[in-house]
Structure formats: structure tokens, C-alpha cells
Amino acid sequence: MDPRALTADVHYVGAPDWDRRYFDELIPTPEGTSYNSYLIKGSEKTALLDTVDPAKTNVLLDNLKGLKIDRIDYVIAHHAEQDHSGSLPKILEIYKTAKVVTNPKCKEFIKDLDLIPDDRFITINDRETLTLGNKTLEFIYAPWVHWPETMFTYLREDKILFTCDFLGTHLASSELFADPAKIYETNKRYYAEIMMPFRTSIKANLEKIKDLEIKIAAPSHGPVFKDPQYIINAYKEWIADPAKNEVIIPYVSMHGSTAAMVEHLVANLTGRGIVVKPFNLIKTDLGELAMALVDAATVVIGSSTILAGAHPLAFNAANVINMLRPKTKFVSIVGSYGWGGKMVEELAGLLHNLKAETISPVIARGYPKAADLAALDALADQIHKKHQESEAVIK
Ligand code: FEO
8 A cells, every 4th residue: 555645545645845944935834844735546537636836846746656647637726825736737737638626716816826727627616526436525615724715625435624724734744644742833833823813714614614524634734634633623722712811022122121121021920920921033933923822812012112113023023913813812012212213103003903902001211210110010910900800811
């Protein structure tokens, strides 16, 4: 049997990318990633599920050659982003009778991104099926995990759900199947970096698949799950509305004043039994910050003032936090200035996506003095009270 087979007729033909360290030139992938492509051999037809990033087309072609595949009837495209669709042009050039099977929205995206002509597509509707002879593919629209056109395929006979980016992991590994004991933090990082802004859609899509019997969940990045309930339960935990009794403090300090304020605030909050995670933005991996955002009830951004505005690193962190739309319940800002500026207004204006209550910022002129430290104590007191009183915070 093929050592990379999920079941007798379903083969892994994707590619690990051991060296990739950033996705979208933004998202850290410290453990690399993989672009998963699967081949299903039916009694009458053969289907390829997704392709791979164009940088790894040769690996996909070699894997198909290794399985002696000389004909592909269908290429199922779950998602148009190029890390899955980018090898389509080469596949369609080599496998001349292959048709791309996807939903109408994904078809339009792929035509734009990969320049595939109209006559190479077959479009399908939500819950439509396609037979490969002794295998039945059921297509399930799953929009906004994480693009509007994303969909899943359920292989009925083998009870495999192919979930594309959803439930994925940015992890290059020679192991086909995931070991939940080793992979939780890596799954959480992926969720935080890619899926967190779509918590409402995730809830709806989990609802949509809840009655399927799923023996294997096969995403398009990272290992395959023989225990799909592990990853589904993890997602349920991460998207749940209540936040934890935690404060995260991404900050940058040019001359030590803001750092002294953050240090004072951290000590005070810690003394109240709150879990506090400061992130010095000079050294912070954005993925670590994103992971902390999954659970924390409160975010306090710390910034020096430079040229009358927020430090660019604080600006960037606020922008990323706003993009990721975490479940944050309370926000505040601390920092210092020399002669004036609009640091607070700039940062506050960047957080418009958060459905969070603002707690009054604490801003010091120069190095924090007794009155500033007292204001930080009052801020810690307010955060503590808000956490205690809010039903949306787990005590
Ligand atoms: Fe893995 Fe949205 O592409």
C-alpha cells in the first residue's frame, strides 16, 4: 500500500515546504508548511483535490508520476488562493482532459488569478454530488474560511472531509497523520493568524457539518486528522465568546519610559491574579501575539511618541490586532511623550473593528512619576473590576 495513502483509494500527493518562514509576506510560519493535494481513484474516474503552490509543482507532478497517474478527470478546487490553485495551469497542460470542478465564485477568482480559460471548468452547487464510479464526492459550500468562495468536499464512502484551509496547520512534516499531543500550539497559531477574524463563519460552518460522520479530516495545510473531534473541539474552544482573565500588552519603548510603565502595570495586574503577557514589539513574533489574542479579555497597547504620533511598531500591532478581530472585551493605551502629539488618538482610531469597551489611557510626560504610577494602579484596578464584573470573562 502507498505509505502516503489515507485509505485504499485516497492518496496524499502534496508537498511539504520546509523552508517557508512567512505567509503572505506577513504571517510567521516558524515550522514551515505544506500544500496538501489528494488523489482519489474511483472505479471510473480520477479526481485530484487541489494542487500546490507553484514553487512545488514539480513535487506534485513527481507524486502523480509515482502513482502512475496518466489521466485525471476532475481537479476539485476548494479555494482560489494560489498556494492551492497555482499549479492548475501546469496540471491542465499535462492532463489535457481534466476539468476544474468548483463553485461559480471560485471559478471567477481562479480565472483571474491563474488565467484558466472558461471551457476548462465545471461549476457545482452547494450539496451537489459528483460520482467517480464507486466513490461519491459531495460539495459543501463553506464561505469565509477564509475567503468568500471556500468549500469542502465530503467523500461519502470513505467518510473523509476535505476542508481546504479550514482546520489546517502551518507545519512541514514527514508524518501524514497528526499527533494531537504534539500539535495543539501549532494549530492554535494557524487559527490565530488565519481564521480568527472569521469566528462567526466558523460557527456556521461547524454547524453545517455537524451531522456528517467524519472519520478523517484532511485540510490543505499540515497533517491529516484521524481524530477530527480533537481539532473540531479546539476550534469550538477558540471561537467561544467568553474571554479569559488575561491581559496582553504589546508595547514599544524608545528610551525606557513606556517600558517602565508597562513593567509597573504588569506587576500590579499580576498581583491581582490576572495572567499578563507583555510583548516587546522589537522582539515579538506576530504569530505569538496573535495566539495570545485568541483568549485575552483585555489588550493594552503601549507606545512611545515619535514625531508627534504613535511609534510605527505600535501602529503596526494595533493594525494587526484590528485585522484579526479577536474577542477582546476591553482595550486601553499607555505610553509617554516628550512635547506632545496624537499617539493615543492614532492608536485608538486603528481599533475600530473591536467590539471592546475602552478604558481611559494613561499617558506620561517623559519618565513616569508618582502620579503616573498611581494612574497605572487605577488602570489595573479598573481592568480587575471589569474582569470580575463581566459575564463575558471566565474567572
Ligand atoms: Fe492556504 Fe487561503 O490558502
